[in-house]
Amino acid sequence: MALMKTTTPLFEKSSIANLPSKYGHFKIRVYKEGIQEHLAIFTENFELQESPLVRIHSECLTGDTFGSIKCDCNNQLHKALKLIAQEGGLIIYHRQEGRNIGLLNKINAYCLQDQGRNTIEANVELGFAPDQRTYDVVGEVFKDFNLTKIRLLTNNPAKVNVVEGFNVEITERVPVIIDPNPHNEGYLRVKKEQMGHDL
Numbered sequence: 368m369a370l371m372k373t374t375t376p377l378f379e380k381s382s383i384a385n386l387p388s389k390y391g392h393f394k395i396r397v398y399k400e401g402i403q404e405h406l407a408i409f410t411e412n413f414e415l416q417e418s419p420l421v422r423i424h425s426e427c428l429t430g431d432t433f434g435s436i437k438c439d440c441n442n443q444l445h446k447a448l449k450l451i452a453q454e455g456g457l458i459i460y461h462r463q464e465g466r467n468i469g470l471l472n473k474i475n476a477y478c479l480q481d482q483g484r485n486t487i488e489a490n491v492e493l494g495f496a497p498d499q500r501t502y503d504v505v506g507e508v509f510k511d512f513n514l515t516k517i518r519l520l521t522n523n524p525a526k527v528n529v530v531e532g533f534n535v536e537i538t539e540r541v542p543v544i545i546d547p548n549p550h551n552e553g554y555l556r557v558k559k560e561q562m563g564h565d566l
């Protein structure tokens with residue numbers, strides 16, 4: 368009797384569709400991982416470039432969609448979209464909200480921050496690690512497009528390690544620095560001083 372196949376693929380992939388935007392013309396594909404639906408947004412044939420620009424953007428509904436200035440996410444996302452529309456490249460929109468504690472917990476963390484805790488202290492007080500993100504989908508997208516060399520748009524050295532862990536060479540780390548404002552100064556200071564970000 369033939370052996371039953373018991374493993375299921377971790378990711379379900381959508382078709383590739385057009386996504387015209389105010390920045391230019393993109394293509395889009397969804398990667399479904401359990402209940403999480405991550406996005407790849409990219410310009411046509413970007414994978415043929417010698418070392419295309421890539422941003423791994425962690426979901427931040429409050430910033431990305433509602434324009435919160437408590438963090439730098441909105442400005443980083445739109446800067447990346449603009450740049451990638453011009454130069455070609457890929458954005459992986461990584462749907463692990465709140466460094467993967469989820470939106471409800473992130474707002475509970477914000478409430479603790481309203482009472483004086485910093486980003487890390489608030490996460491820990493709620494019983495979470497400061498950063499709980501996992502990056503399997505990144506490896507999946509890299510494999511999908513046969514990427515071996517990229518320029519990575521990030522200030523976060525942990526993301527450099529993630530990419531190198533998938534045997535993809537980073538020929539350049541391109542910073543995405545956003546001007547501070549009175550609401551995000553503390554958040555940016557913690558990222559720089561306690562989370563190792565190059566800011």
Ligand SMILES: Nc1nc2c(ncn2[C@@H]2O[C@H](COP(=O)(O)OP(=O)(O)OP(=O)(O)O)[C@@H](O)[C@H]2O)c(=O)[nH]1
Nearest residue numbers: 425426427438463464465466473476486521522523
């Ligand atoms: N738990 C928690 N998550 C937050 C907080 N502020 C922002 N985030 C989440 O942090 C993620 C963005 O991570 P950041 O550390 O700002 O930046 P990064 O993605 O590691 O690095 P860059 O590539 O340089 O942007 C998003 O998922 C946000 O929702 C917070 O106060 N608490």
Ligand SMILES: [Zn+2]
Nearest residue numbers: 427430438440
């Ligand atoms: Zn944010």
